[in-house]
Amino acid sequence: xxxxxxxxxxxxxxxxxxxxxxxxxxxxxxxxxxxxxxxxxxxxxxxxxxxxxxxxxxxxxxxxxxxxxxxxxxxxxxxxxxxxxxxxxxxxxxxxxxxxxxxxxxxxxxxxxxxxxxxxxxxxxxxxxxx
Numbered sequence: 311x312x313x314x315x316x317x318x319x320x321x322x323x324x325x326x327x328x329x330x331x332x333x334x335x336x337x338x339x340x341x342x343x344x345x346x347x348x349x350x351x352x353x354x355x356x357x358x359x360x361x362x363x364x365x366x367x368x369x370x371x372x373x374x375x376x377x378x379x380x381x382x383x384x385x386x387x388x389x390x391x392x393x394x395x396x397x398x399x400x401x402x403x404x405x406x407x408x409x410x411x412x413x414x415x416x417x418x419x420x421x422x423x424x425x426x427x428x429x430x431x432x433x434x435x436x437x438x439x440x441x
Contacts, residue, residue, distance in 0.1 A: 318436040319374065321353060322384065326369040327360050327429040334359075336426070337367035343423045348388050350375065363428065372437075381407045381434045389432050393419045396432070408433050 326344065331337050337357045345352050350373035360366035375384055382400065385407050389396050395416065396409040411430035419425050 315440070316438050317440045318438060320376065320379070321435055321437050322350065322373040322375050322388065323431075323433050323435055324348075324369075324371045324373065325431045326371070326427055327363070327366055328369065328426045329363050329366045329428040330426050331365050331367055334367065337369055340423070340426055341369045341371060343421065344369075344371065344392060347391050347421065347424075348373065350388065366428070375434065381405070385409050385432050385434065389430070391420055392424055392430070393417060393427060396430070406433070 324344070326340070328337055328340055331340070334357060341355055341357060345355075352371060353374050354370075354372040356370045358368045360368040386396075386398075386409075389409050389411070393411060395414075396411045399408045399410075400406070409430075409432040411427070413428050419427070
């Protein structure tokens with residue numbers, strides 16, 4: 311009899327919608343730049359066209375984070391390395407944090423290579439990595 315105990319891993323999920331990008335190679339370069347700036351272990355990435363806007367891609371990045379890391383500090387620290395401002399939703403009862411970015415006139419990017427970020431969403435989830 312096998313004793314399969316679920317193993318949960320804390321993961322930061324960052325979803326980015328880009329624009330002004332004609333080719334998937336540009337979205338791949340943006341994903342690489344984001345990964346280098348955040349300096350977190352990348353677990354998985356996925357890039358798809360985003361039909362809502364012309365010349366747009368949806369970039370989904372999953373990063374490994376330390377379980378004991380403060381979710382609020384982790385989210386604010388890492389997203390501020392990309393751009394600002396981010397809207398914050400925190401539920402103390404559920405201990406969940408969600409950060410949302412929408413490009414607007416007051417937007418500031420930390421690197422010119424990030425200027426194609428139109429929208430972003432950051433959450434921290436526990437995923438099952440049981441083999």
